[in-house]
Amino acid sequence: xxxLTLPGDRRYLSTARFVVGALSTRLELSYxxxxxxxxxxxxxxxxxxxxxxxxxxxIGVEPDRIELLVGPVVPPDADDASPDLTPRRLLGSLVxxxxxxxxxxxxxxxxxxxxxxxxxxxxxx
Amino acid sequence: MPRSSQVSDRDLLRAYHEQGDESARxxxxxxxxxxxxxxxxxxxxxxxxxDDLVQVGSIGLIKAIDRFDLDRGVQLTTYAIPTIVGEIKxxxxxxTWSVSxxxxxxxxxxxxxxxxxxxTAQLGRSPSVAEIAEAAHVDEEDVVEAxxxxxxxSTVLPPTQAREEENxxxxxxxxxxxxxxHGFEVSEDRLALASGMHVLSxxxxxxxxxxxxxxxxxxQIAHEIGISQMHVSRLIRQAIDKLRDAIEETEx
Numbered sequence: 106x107x108x109l110t111l112p113g114d115r116r117y118l119s120t121a122r123f124v125v126g127a128l129s130t131r132l133e134l135s136y137x138x139x140x141x142x143x144x145x146x147x148x149x150x151x152x153x154x155x156x157x158x159x160x161x162x163x164i165g166v167e168p169d170r171i172e173l174l175v176g177p178v179v180p181p182d183a184d185d186a187s188p189d190l191t192p193r194r195l196l197g198s199l200v201x202x203x204x205x206x207x208x209x210x211x212x213x214x215x216x217x218x219x220x221x222x223x224x225x226x227x228x229x230x
Numbered sequence: 231m232p233r234s235s236q237v238s239d240r241d242l243l244r245a246y247h248e249q250g251d252e253s254a255r256x257x258x259x260x261x262x263x264x265x266x267x268x269x270x271x272x273x274x275x276x277x278x279x280x281d282d283l284v285q286v287g288s289i290g291l292i293k294a295i296d297r298f299d300l301d302r303g304v305q306l307t308t309y310a311i312p313t314i315v316g317e318i319k320x321x322x323x324x325x326t327w328s329v330s331x332x333x334x335x336x337x338x339x340x341x342x343x344x345x346x347x348x349x350t351a352q353l354g355r356s357p358s359v360a361e362i363a364e365a366a367h368v369d370e371e372d373v374v375e376a377x378x379x380x381x382x383x384s385t386v387l388p389p390t391q392a393r394e395e396e397n398x399x400x401x402x403x404x405x406x407x408x409x410x411x412h413g414f415e416v417s418e419d420r421l422a423l424a425s426g427m428h429v430l431s432x433x434x435x436x437x438x439x440x441x442x443x444x445x446x447x448x449x450q451i452a453h454e455i456g457i458s459q460m461h462v463s464r465l466i467r468q469a470i471d472k473l474r475d476a477i478e479e480t481e482x
Contacts, residue, residue, distance in 0.1 A: 119378055119381075122378055122381065123374065123375075123378060126359075126374040126377065126378065127371070127374055129359065130358070130359040130360065130370045130371075130373075130374055133358045133359075133360060134358065134359075135355065135356035135357065135358055136346060136356050136357055136358070136359065136362065136459075137356035137447060137448050137449060137459070138356070139359065140377075140448065140463050141448075144466070144467065144470075148470075151474075152474075190438060190442055190470075190473065194442055194443075195442060195470070198441060198442045198445060
């Protein structure tokens with residue numbers, strides 16, 4: 106698992122994007138999938154997490170999926186039918202699963218995206 | 231001659247706009263400089279001198295005073311705050327771009343954009359970073375770094391420069407369309423309800439609609455609109471940033 110704790114300051118968003126980009130490269134994800142994951146992480150951090158003094162991004166890789174946890178966050182509006190381009194709608198378009206989970210009494214956002222099998226995947230040879 | 235602080239902003243604005251009273255303008259500037267300083271303070275500590283930010287913010291204040299419409303039933307401060315904040319943000323965008331992205335990364339970014347199109351057509355799918363790196367004869371890390379620089383480019387580039395560079399790629403295909411798809415027209419009305427959407431161009435609204443409401447992928451949108459996939463990615467981020475800025479300014 107990769108864990109990255111950043112100050113709640115947008116200047117550090119590029120650090121998170123770099124990490125997701127580097128990991129996506131290692132996983133041999135497509136450019137498009139990498140770009141979507143980077144935008145999802147950026148959205149979760151910037152729109153939901155940066156009001157906190159520090160915010161943590163955890164990334165876990167399973168054989169068939171990548172899981173990203175960001176927290177603590179201010180939970181997004183749950184109204185999927187909103188006509189607005191809300192963080193929830195953005196995230197829901199970029200990754201397959203978006204859910205709020207609780208960690209140490211604080212809300213975190215969990216993002217999950219399936220990944221196709223590839224020879225250079227982490228842990229596979 | 232100094233004016234009494236009991237003279238309202240509106241009276242001073244009327245004196246300036248209707249009678250050309252420059253001293254009323256000077257008084258308004260002086261009166262609201264503490265507001266500029268307070269806003270500049272919020273953006274200090276990011277590598278720029280507070281005095282520079284106050285100076286830039288003052289330009290925003292002067293613009294607000296000069297452009298204020300007396301017929302609008304709003305306070306000067308309501309109108310001035312987003313203008314001042316906008317000037318400060320523009321200053322950061324201009325400065326950040328000029329110092330942060332080396333030429334080699336700008337060039338590599340352009341190469342990657344071209345290769346992305348070629349490889350997508352050749353492979354019939356979106357290529358991996360490794361495939362792009364191999365075609366560009368660079369390391370994978372260089373590709374990731376160049377892509378990130380492209381993102382910095384899209385978010386910090388001064389709007390006028392961004393428009394100029396967009397124009398280099400030819401006319402906006404949206405502007406050349408002869409008819410409007412009815413489904414899009416309806417959905418665009420719906421989108422227009424969203425706060426901040428008015429700050430987006432027609433093309434940006436359409437791209438956001440296709441990506442986040444219709445569920446099209448970047449490459450599908452690129453095909454639909456007739457621009458490169460990387461350009462779609464760049465426009466999506468740019469549009470989202472514009473929306474965020476608009477919403478933040480509304481909330482200020």
